[in-house]
Amino acid sequence: MTPPPGWYPDPQAPHLERWWDGAVWTEHLRAPEVPGPPQPAGGVSGRAKAVALTSAAVVLVAAIVTGVAVLGEDDDGGGPATGALPTSVPSTDLPTPTPTRTTSEPPADPDAVPDVVVDELNGITLPLPDGWTPPKNVPEDDVVMTTDDGTYECPAGVGLCRHGLVLTRTVTENDEKSPETLAEQDIPDAADAAYDRDTLDRRLYGGIESHRTVKSGPVAVAGRAGYFVRWRVKTADGPGGYVQSLAFPSSVGSESPVIVRFVFDAGPDGPPLADMDRITKGIRSIGDADTGGGVGSSIGPTG
Incomplete structure (x- = not known):
């Protein structure tokens, strides 16, 4: 049919x-x-x-x-x-609509890590580089940041350790004002506290076997002249680490000197040493995010 x-x-x-x-x-x-x-003559209404x-x-x-x-x-x-039907039929191609994509700002993450940590006592803020986080469940006093990879069993087989810590403290036990003298005086205590004996008198790394100065010199901190000393510490157990004491005058109150201690494990699991310089360079006075010049602004870490 x-x-x-x-x-x-x-x-x-x-x-x-x-x-x-x-x-x-x-x-x-x-x-x-x-x-x-049918429509009436005269056209079609709207x-x-x-x-x-x-x-x-x-x-x-x-x-x-x-x-x-x-x-x-x-x-x-x-x-x-x-x-x-014929095998070939002419047809009219119609254009295909092009899909469009709309973007919107993602909602704020309530658990997002802040870019800086604030030390109200000493009137400074410190930047948080990648791989660092504000302290959580840290028993040590004065810790302002830790590496964000949690804890691990200490090399000596007792206790839990972290690959990196940064601490701040105010110098109140003497009247010394010289940043260089303060840094030189603090570095042995910083090394002992980090890699020799902890507050419970445990040797988490088997004790310090030797140390050497790998870097020291004047440095500008929040527009003020400071000084730092960095040691490479070798321990009986594990790869040892690096300890740095940074001293500079506070910009608040009586301008008491501030000490920032850096504790970095050596080896592939430790944080990059460049983070010490990044954090030092990024320290600012509270409320003055652009502070970076002033006294010693042209001074940088020297070997």
Whole structure:
């Protein structure tokens, strides 16, 4: 059975109609007609146009569904049989909409780590480099930051250790004001506290076997002239580490000297030594984020 001539859904574009002349498909295409009452002379009203457009959209969807159904029907389905369709039918390509992506700011993370830690007592802030975090569950006094990889079993097999610590303290036990003298006086105590005996008199690293100065000199800290001394410490157990004492005058109160101690494990698990310089360079007076010049502003760490 050959369907009679007429407009049928285009096999390759069901949203359009193509003329079937009773034997083959022709080149003639059209949009599906919208049924409706005849319009009075003089044109179509705006409301009628809106209704017609809405109806056209409904018919277009119906035509797509119908076209798909017709392609699956046999000769008894009332439309052109699938077997009678030509192997090549011209079709009209419609543009494909380009998807767009919208972006928005991610919500603030309530657990986000701050960029700095604040030492209210000494009136300074210290930057937190990558790999560092404010102290959590740390028994040592005066700790302002630790490495963020948690704890590990100490090399001597007793207690828990951390790969890196930074501590601050105010010098009150003497009247010394010279940053160089203060740093030189503090470094032995800093090394002993870090790698010899802890507050419970335990030798977590088996004790210090030797040390040597690897770096020292004047340095600008928050716009003030300071001084630092850095030791490489070798221990009986484990890879040992690096200890640094940094002294400078506070910018608050009586301007009592401040000591910042750095304790970094040596070896591949320890933090990079460059973090000592990054933290030192980033120390600021509270409320003065741009402080960096002033006394000793041209002085940097020297070997």
